Amino acid sequence: MKGSDTVPGPRAEDQLPQxxxxxxxxxxxxxxxVGKTTMVGAVSEIKPLTTEETMTQAGIGVDDNFGSASKTATTVAMDFGRIRISDQVVLYLFGTPGQERFWFLWNGLFEGALGAVVLVDTRRLEVSYEVMGRLEERGVPFVVAVNTFPDGPRYPVEDLRQALDLTPEIPITECDARRRASSRDVLMTLMRFLHTMTTSGSPG
Incomplete structure (x- = not known):
């Protein structure tokens, strides 16, 4: 009908294969x-959904923006993306907000999760403790991905494992969250870890 609005159909690249x-x-x-929004955006095969808002003066003294002086927006609810690991398996990615005042949203995002990626910044290892503690409380298996910031110190894996108090079986890997291939490798590490847990009968 002339002059009427039309609703566009789904884009071909957004549709799942049969x-x-x-x-x-x-x-x-x-x-x-630490790069959560960056990782979801880099690896997602569809246009990612983000809930970023412009950072304001109200966040001064409340949000820790260490190492992020140029950061002008922040996630306030979640990021969402999708990637096919194979023609048969699809991963739906949910990025959590990083500021402590939004952590009350985490429980809902953890619901039904098969596993998690914990992104770590070596300049601020201490902010990872609470994150991993919450995953352990919920029984969500996870791997640790060290996002390599240019000015971030580099440590041997075993030193990081000890500093983060991780058990030997939890994988630790380095990544560049800006790069699709690197972020995809992290997800593949998680999937291999989950497969190993399933076949070995380890508790989730």
Missing amino acids: TTEAAAKIVVVGGFG
């Missing part, structure tokens, strides 16, 4: 400014 057999929910967690 071969899809399974889907899993994965959460990407970490402190403020």
Whole structure:
């Protein structure tokens, strides 16, 4: 009808292939400014949904923006993206808000999650403790991905494992959250870890 509004249909790249057999929910967690939104955006095969808001003076003294002086927006609810691991398996990615005042949203995002990626900034390892503690309380398996910031110190994996008080079986890997291939490798590490847990009968 002439002059009427039309609702666009789904884009071809947003549609799942008919071969899809399974889907899993994965959460990407970490402190403020560690790269969660960046990772979801880099790896997602669809245009990611973000809930970023412009940072204001109200956040001064409330949000820790260490190492993020140029950061002008922050996630206030979640980020969402999707990636196919194979023609049969799809991962739905949910990035959590990093500021402590929004952590009350985490429980809902953890609900039904198969596993998690904990993004770590070596300049602020201490902000990861509470994150991992909450995952352990919820029984959500996770891997640790060290986002390599240019000015961040580099440590041997075993030193990081000890500093983060991680058990030997939890994988630790380095990544560049800005790069799709690197972020995808982190997700593949998580999937291999989850597969190992399933086949070995380890508790989730």
